Amino acid sequence: MKYYTISEEDRELIRRGIETIRMCYDPVRKHHQVGAALRCKSGNIYTGVNCSGIHGACAEYIVMGAAVTAGEKEFDTIVAVRETAPNSLYAPCGNCRQMLFEYCPDIKVILNDAQGNIVKVTAADLLPFAWTAVDE
Numbered sequence: 001m002k003y004y005t006i007s008e009e010d011r012e013l014i015r016r017g018i019e020t021i022r023m024c025y026d027p028v029r030k031h032h033q034v035g036a037a038l039r040c041k042s043g044n045i046y047t048g049v050n051c052s053g054i055h056g057a058c059a060e061y062i063v064m065g066a067a068v069t070a071g072e073k074e075f076d077t078i079v080a081v082r083e084t085a086p087n088s089l090y091a092p093c094g095n096c097r098q099m100l101f102e103y104c105p106d107i108k109v110i111l112n113d114a115q116g117n118i119v120k121v122t123a124a125d126l127l128p129f130a131w132t133a134v135d136e
């Protein structure tokens with residue numbers, strides 16, 4: 001698996017995700033526990049929060065939907081952060097890995113490795129043997 005260098009743009013993306021979850025987290029109802037930030041190849045950044053951690057409305061889905069709705073077609077890098085430890089990055093769940101792979105297998109995903117280091121890899125690397133329409 002190839003690891004990409006974390007750039008200053010990536011650190012800004014992480015900051016945007018943290019700002020988003022700090023703004024949207026609802027401590028009373030425990031709603032919105034994950035924030036995501038997505039940088040498109042246009043340079044535009046979109047942010048979003050999860051609407052349910054149980055039913056698949058992950059922050060990655062919400063932010064991808066916002067970017068696509070705004071007309072974005074090419075995606076560069078995405079990151080998700082937790083409200084419980086805002087400096088901890090969230091690895092995408094399996095469903096999100098598949099979604100990211102389908103939109104853009106080369107999209108970079110920023111996450112923490114097992115030692116807590118910030119790393120950047122491709123969605124394709126996060127989902128070996130991904131399902132594709134060709135498999136039907």
Ligand SMILES: [Zn+2]
Pocket residue numbers: 058059060092093094095096097
């Ligand atoms: Zn997910």
